[in-house]
Amino acid sequence: MNLSTKLRLISMGNDLKAAVANVILENTDEKNNAGITQFMKDISNNGCAYSNLKGLQYHGEMQDFFKKYAMDIEMVIFLYNTGKDVEIKDFKDNDSEKSWFAVEEMINELIIELKIK
Secondary structure, three states: OOHHHHHHHHOOOOOHHHHHHHHHHHOOOOOOHHHHHHHHHHHHHHOOOOOOOOOOOOHHHHHHHHHHHHHHHHHHHHHHHOOOOOOOOOOOOOHHHHHHHHHHHHHHHHHHHOOOO
């Protein structure tokens, strides 16, 4: 099964991971597995803030995304900070930064899950 098919199956869910899979598919050519892989690695290495992601570019889009997945996003941040002596990520209630961070973490998780090298 190719990468785009795997992402399409994941995107059928209704959680944050499904939404991130859909963001990946919306921002890449589904027929180009190498392009999808490179896109995911670019986000993993450089973050979302400078990537101009379709669907997550504008303040309103980010607010809608955060509202829809707030519990999942807060859980990603909580799990990231769990077990650390100091809080690593403190977003001072910036929903856009929280959303971007959660998307980045979900992409990192998908890279591992899909065994992308």
